[in-house]
Structures are given as structure tokens and as C-alpha cells.
Amino acid sequence: MNYLKIVPLILLLIGSSTATKLIAQEKKPNVLFIAVDDLNDWAGYMxxxxxxxxxxxxxxxxxxFFKxxxxxxAVCGPSRASVMSGMYYHSLGFGMEGSIQREDEEVVNAVKEKGSSLIYQYFADYGYKTMAAGKLLHHHVPEETVDVSHGRGSWDFNLDENGKKKRxxxxxxxxxxxxxxxxxxxxxMSDYKAAEWAVDQLSQEHNKPFFLMTxxxxxxxPLYIQQKYLDMYPLDKIELPPYKADDYxxxxxxxxxxxxxxxxxPWAxxxxxxxxxxxxxxxxxxxxDTQVGKILDALEKSPYRDNTIVVLWxxxxxxxxxxxxxQKHTAWDRSTKVPLIIKDPRSSSINGIAKPVESNVQLIDLYPTLLELCGLPENKQVEGQSLVPLIKNPSLKWEHPAYTFxxxxxxxxxxxxxxxxxYFDGSQELYNQENDPNEWNNLVHSSDEKYKAIIEDMKGLLQKPHAVLGYEQSK
Ligand SMILES: [Ca+2]
Ligand SMILES: [Ca+2]
Structure with missing residues (x-):
């Protein structure tokens, strides 16, 4: 039987819009992957x-969105290596010598040696076109590892008359x-140019599904920005965050x-x-946020709007x-907690209504989540958990710990x-954020016996298989 002749007939019978949908469903979804550097949880939706x-x-x-x-x-390079590889930084096999901020090529090679590949390379292996702009790994990504690259851009500084950075x-x-x-x-601004570049990619025709990273x-x-953005925040209206002078x-x-x-x-x-x-x-x-908005608007106006998964982290x-x-760096929630949004435009078939997920999740969960959402085979090297069950049911009981090393x-x-x-010297902290969201009351010093058992349990989590090397390396 000649199927080629039958297909147009079926399309005629079921009407063109349904036919387009059927074809679209067969196509792999695109991914728009947006990383924002050093963004804490201060967005309005949080x-x-x-x-x-x-x-x-x-x-x-x-x-x-994940609360x-x-x-x-809790620092750029290792966190990004971890997100992009789906593995804990300590699992990548770097020795203890040298800087923790590895060159992008070193990360690509380390992941390859582990028999795996970075998330966009994995997508490329399954037929995706990969495009990259801006800061993704600690620098950018090695240009030869993506199909199209806009480069990283640079920190935007104020310069004096001699071209030197002006403080x-x-x-x-x-x-x-x-x-x-x-x-x-x-x-x-570098970020402005990166957004414009991403907008331009979204206006083009791509003959494969794409993985577009910005x-x-x-x-x-440096927190230098145009005066018009500063003017949106009158100084006398700004509320100070919680602070306790004797917290230490x-x-x-x-x-x-x-x-x-x-x-x-005290200095400030x-x-x-x-x-x-x-x-x-x-x-x-x-x-x-304005730059993010430009990309989202371009996506909305593009033919890709109904078939592109958007993640922001x-x-x-x-x-x-x-x-x-x-600063970042610390072991407290203010350093470890990040905004994470996953939008699947086909969500009517997944969850229907957007709801926040309250459970603790990890950034390394992003890799397996995107594979599952896009119908790509599981990558066995990945150490995170797919968040698709939580996307389907935000109130699902989720028992996984979230680690930071x-x-x-x-x-x-x-x-x-x-x-x-x-800490490296054996000293400890325990906080219960249910009644102490600011992590002010270190329960290690509590005379209540129940905390001794909780400390033992929590210490046991640090000694679980994927975590224990990170725990040992923290000493
Ligand atoms: Ca950062
Ligand atoms: Ca305290």
C-alpha cells in the first residue's frame, strides 16, 4: 500500500488544523533554556x-515553579557544571588541586570521560540543533560543541577616560x-545583545527541533545598570530584608x-x-527580566510557541x-535557593493549571526532567531525579534531599x-525553616533531645552514595 498517497487524504478528512496538531505532536518539542546569573528568589512570583x-x-x-x-x-562554575552534566560537581572526577572554577573545555571533557555528555550535547545526539548565547558554563560553552554560538559577552563596567574600570x-x-x-x-549591554540574538533565532526557520540556550x-x-532601572526603586520606599544583629x-x-x-x-x-x-x-x-520578556514575546509570536518547553533557572x-x-558561597538558604520555572506549552495534557511546587528539588534534576518531557531516552549517568511527577502533581510527596557542597x-x-x-572542622548547624525561615536559631545547641536524632538522620543523608564523596571532600 502506498502510504504517501493515503496521508493527504487523511489530512483532508480530519481538517487542516487537526492535521497540523497531529504532525506537531509527532515532532520533538524545542527547548528554550534560560540561565540567569546570581538571581536569588526575589522575583515577584516567588x-x-x-x-x-x-x-x-x-x-x-x-x-x-519550584519554591x-x-x-x-553555591558558586557559578561548579553549579553550572553540575546543572549541565546532571551530576554533582564532586562526581565529575576533578582532583582536589587547583581552582574549582574549571574551564568550559575541562568540564566537557570530564563529563565525556564519565561516559556522558552535557545536556545540550545529549539533545544534539538525538537530532536537535543547539544554539548558545551568553554565560552558560562558567564562561560560555566551547563553540565547537554547539551548532550556532553568539559567544559569551562581557561584564559591563563603567570606564574612566583612560579605559580603566571605574569604581x-x-x-x-x-x-x-x-x-x-x-x-x-x-x-x-551584553545581556541586551544576547536577548536580541535569541529573538533573531526564534524568527528563523529551523529544520530540526532546537535547544536554544541564553x-x-x-x-x-558588578551591579551597574541604567538609571531608568534604578529609578524604578525609590530609595525611601525600599524595605530592608530580615537581619538580626546577634545572629552569629x-x-x-x-x-x-x-x-x-x-x-x-554593619558596614552597609x-x-x-x-x-x-x-x-x-x-x-x-x-x-x-526585560531581556527575558523580549525572548518570551518573540517565542509567543513565532511558529514555535505551542511546541517549545521553556526553563528558567x-x-x-x-x-x-x-x-x-x-554574596553567595554560604551554606545557608540565601545562597542555595534558586528560582526554577518549567513551562511546557503542551501542559493541558500534563497538568492544566500552574501551581507552585513546595518540595525540595535540586538543579541537577533539570537534565532528566527535560529528557523525559522531550521523550528522549534516559541518560544513566545522570544523578538527579526527573521532576515530571511533580509537574503532573505539584503536591506529590517528594522524599528526595537537596544537597549543596x-x-x-x-x-x-x-x-x-x-x-x-x-563544616570542615566538624562543627554543625541545624535549622528548622518551618518556624525559622531566616535560619537564625541554630538547633545544634538545643537541649531538646529530639534534635540529636534529627542531626543523626541528616548526617546519614550526607553519607548516601551520591553524596558521600562530596561530604568527604568538604573536609
Ligand atoms: Ca553565578
Ligand atoms: Ca543565629
Whole structure:
């Protein structure tokens, strides 16, 4: 029988719009993969009532958003290596020597040596076209590993008349931290150009399903942004985040010393800078949200709107004065918690109504989740769990712990409402976020016997197969 002749007849019989849908269903969905650098959980949809993020809020309302998603390493490079490989950083086989911020090629090769490949390479193996702009791994991705690359772009600085970086408010360290207006047009910002490039890709015809990645660099420091975004946050209206002056009285010295070369809250208060720092951070978030919005609008207007899964994630959280820090790196929720949104436009067949997921999930879960949503075969090397059951049923009981590790510093685990951390010297912290969301009351010092059992259980989680090497390397 000649099937080729029958197909047009069937299409005629069932009508053209249904026929298009049938064909579309057979096609693999595209993936729009958006990474935002150093974005904590301050978006409006996460419950923050100050930060202006209409586009991320809209995306969250159309998909599933995770209220307790955690990074596996609270600094850019290792967290990104982990997300893109679907493996814990300690599982990638790097020795203990040298910097933790590996070159992109080293990550690609390490994953290859483990018999696996980064998420976009896996999709490429199954017929996807891969496209990349901006910060994805610690730098970008090696250009030869994607079909089309826009490159990374650069941090946008203020420059003096000699072309040297000009600092405005913070002179205390060599890091990138500083804040205030940038004297550069918005369309010259790296993130603006990355968004425009992604918009352009979405306006083109692709003969294969695509995996389009865009990595935004704001709100990573330096927190320089156009005045118009700063003006959206009048200083006198800015609410300060929770802060407890004697919070450190019950924490180990090792916790204080994880990484503390940036200013603390007493400095910010004394120098009248706290609100200005908050203003700059939130303004950078709104700038990035605007870039995200351009891509989402382009997708909406494109032929790909009904067949493109959108994910938005950040590599780790960020303290903006909570626990007296302006940084990431720490073992506390402010550093580990990230925004994570997954929108599947075919969701009427999956869940129907967008709901938040309250369970603890890990960023390494993204890799197996996308494979399942796109109908690609399972990758056996991946260490996360597919979140599809939670997307289908956001209130499903989810018993998996969320881990974050840091070599030579700490291993921490979130399970239920508890966070337990053990530092390199054996000192510990235990918080119950159900009644202590700010992690102020270290229960390790409680005389209540029940916490001793919880500490033993939590320590047991750090010794589970995928976690134990990270636990050992934290010493
Ligand atoms: Ca980062
Ligand atoms: Ca405390």
C-alpha cells in the first residue's frame, strides 16, 4: 500500500488544523533554556513584593515553579557544571588541586570521560540543533560543541577616560562587587545583545527541533545598570530584608569564615549603602527580566510557541544583607535557593493549571526532567531525579534531599523543613525553616533531645552514595 498517497487524504478528512496538531505532536518539542546569573528568589512570583519581574511572573503563571529549588554548589562554575552534566560537581572526577572554577573545555571533557555528555550535547545526539548565547558554563560553552554560538559577552563596567574600570562605591576587594548607574546605553549591554540574538533565532526557520540556550550575566556583580532601572526603586520606599544583629552568636567560626571578603551589614549601615545596594540588585533583576520578556514575546509570536518547553533557572542564590552578607558561597538558604520555572506549552495534557511546587528539588534534576518531557531516552549517568511527577502533581510527596557542597568548607542538606550543615572542622548547624525561615536559631545547641536524632538522620543523608564523596571532600 502506498502510504504517501493515503496521508493527504487523511489530512483532508480530519481538517487542516487537526492535521497540523497531529504532525506537531509527532515532532520533538524545542527547548528554550534560560540561565540567569546570581538571581536569588526575589522575583515577584516567588512572593517578593518589591522586585519588578512581570515577565518571569507571567512565565511562572503558565508553568510550574519550584519554591524550594537548590543549587548543588553555591558558586557559578561548579553549579553550572553540575546543572549541565546532571551530576554533582564532586562526581565529575576533578582532583582536589587547583581552582574549582574549571574551564568550559575541562568540564566537557570530564563529563565525556564519565561516559556522558552535557545536556545540550545529549539533545544534539538525538537530532536537535543547539544554539548558545551568553554565560552558560562558567564562561560560555566551547563553540565547537554547539551548532550556532553568539559567544559569551562581557561584564559591563563603567570606564574612566583612560579605559580603566571605574569604581563607584566599593573599593574593598578585587572582586566585581560595586553598584550604581552605568553610563552606557542599554543596547550595548551584553545581556541586551544576547536577548536580541535569541529573538533573531526564534524568527528563523529551523529544520530540526532546537535547544536554544541564553545565559544572562546580570544580576551578577558588578551591579551597574541604567538609571531608568534604578529609578524604578525609590530609595525611601525600599524595605530592608530580615537581619538580626546577634545572629552569629550561635554559629560556628567555620560558618562565618566560608567567604567573607565583601562588606557586611554593619558596614552597609554605617556607610548608608544598604538601600543603594538593594536598589541596584533589584534594578539589575528588572533589567534582566526585560531581556527575558523580549525572548518570551518573540517565542509567543513565532511558529514555535505551542511546541517549545521553556526553563528558567539561576546557578545559586544571593544574600542581600540577610545573615549580614552580600554574596553567595554560604551554606545557608540565601545562597542555595534558586528560582526554577518549567513551562511546557503542551501542559493541558500534563497538568492544566500552574501551581507552585513546595518540595525540595535540586538543579541537577533539570537534565532528566527535560529528557523525559522531550521523550528522549534516559541518560544513566545522570544523578538527579526527573521532576515530571511533580509537574503532573505539584503536591506529590517528594522524599528526595537537596544537597549543596563546597570543597574544604562544608556539606549541607535540606530535607523536609530542616537544613543541616557540617563544616570542615566538624562543627554543625541545624535549622528548622518551618518556624525559622531566616535560619537564625541554630538547633545544634538545643537541649531538646529530639534534635540529636534529627542531626543523626541528616548526617546519614550526607553519607548516601551520591553524596558521600562530596561530604568527604568538604573536609
Ligand atoms: Ca553565578
Ligand atoms: Ca543565629
Amino acid at each position: 512572593g517578593n513584593n518589591q522586585t519588578i519581574t512581570p515577565h518571569m511572573d507571567a512565565l511562572a503563571s503558565q508553568g510550574t 524550594s529549588a537548590h543549587c548543588q554548589y 563607584l562605591n566599593w573599593f574593598g576587594s578585587k572582586g566585581l562587587l560595586d553598584w550604581g548607574p552605568i553610563h552606557k546605553p542599554e543596547n550595548e 545565559g544572562f550575566m546580570r544580576p551578577h556583580t 552568636d550561635d554559629i560556628p567560626k567555620a560558618a562565618e569564615e566560608v567567604w567573607n571578603s565583601y562588606p557586611d551589614v 549601615i554605617k556607610n548608608n549603602q544598604w538601600r543603594k545596594m538593594l536598589q541596584a540588585y533589584m534594578a539589575c533583576i528588572t533589567f534582566t 539561576s546557578d545559586h542564590g544571593f544574600h542581600m544583607g540577610e545573615k549580614s552578607r552580600f 563546597r570543597r574544604g568548607k562544608y556539606a549541607t542538606v535540606k530535607y523536609g523543613s530542616y537544613r543541616f550543615t557540617e
